[in-house]
Amino acid sequence: MGLFTKRKRRPNRRAEAKALKHKAAMEAKLGAKNERKRQRTEAHTQRKVAKAQVATLQAEEKAAQKAASRAERDPFSPGQVKKYIGVARVLVPVLAPLAYRGATYLRGQLDARRAKQLGVGVNQLGDYAGHGGRLQARITNTAAALDKIASDDGGKDTQQFLTSARSRLDALDSAVRTADQMPAARRRSVHASIATELSRIEADVLARLGVA
Known part of the structure; x- marks a missing residue:
């Protein structure tokens, strides 16, 4: 069959090569054009998305301002409560550490105040946390005063008083623990009786210490 096939003329081959080259150039040009269009x-x-985000933020800010204005008139309406919850979800991660430090400071102040009222150290508050904590603190402080008397006076009369x-x-301390x-x-009634008896002991101790 090759004997009867006519060879393509050189000009035709050149034309085809030129056409293929032109086609490749057009495709490359078209591809670049499409890429620029895609970009x-x-x-x-992206500009539209950014613009929409800005618009959303502005709308949220405007809504927050309106919500604050309405909250001044009706701060506990169901709608306001929902908004507060939404705002809280955003602010809690930021404010929680500050709130924790504030709560810790306040707790420390309250503990110091209570310790001063009980006449004990702050680190001892846990020992006087029950309903009868104040009475137990008084008993402890009175017992410490007895130790002071024992160190100052070792006479027989003093020893009898101390015993x-x-x-x-000890009996009052047991009564306080039982009353809890x-x-x-009933507990308040027992505490009142304990407080009366404890006041008598405290008066005797003060007398021994020379305090009028």
Whole structure:
């Protein structure tokens, strides 16, 4: 068959090569044009998204301002409560550490105040946390005063007083611990009796210490 096939003329081959080269150039040009168009479209889309985000933020700010204005008139309406919750979700991660430090400081101040009222150290508050905590603190402080008397005076009369006072304090301490398990009304009654007896012991101790 090759004997009867006519060879293509050189001009035809040149024309075909030129056409293929032209076609490749056109395709490359078209591809570059499409790429530029895609990039412009993508940039335009990004600008639209950014613009929409800015508009959203502005709308949220405006809505927050309106919400604040309405909150001044009706701060506890259901709608306002929902908005507060939404704002809280954003602010909590920021404010939580500050709130924690504030709460810790306030707790420290309250503990110091309570410790001063009880006449004990702050680190001892845990020992006086029950309903009878104040009475137990008084008993502890009175027992410490007895130790002071014992160190100052070792006479027989003093020793008898110390033995009797410590026995009474031990009984009162047991009564306080028992009263913590009682109903509120009964507990208050027992605490009143304990406080009366404790006041008598404290008066005797002060007398021994020479305090009028």
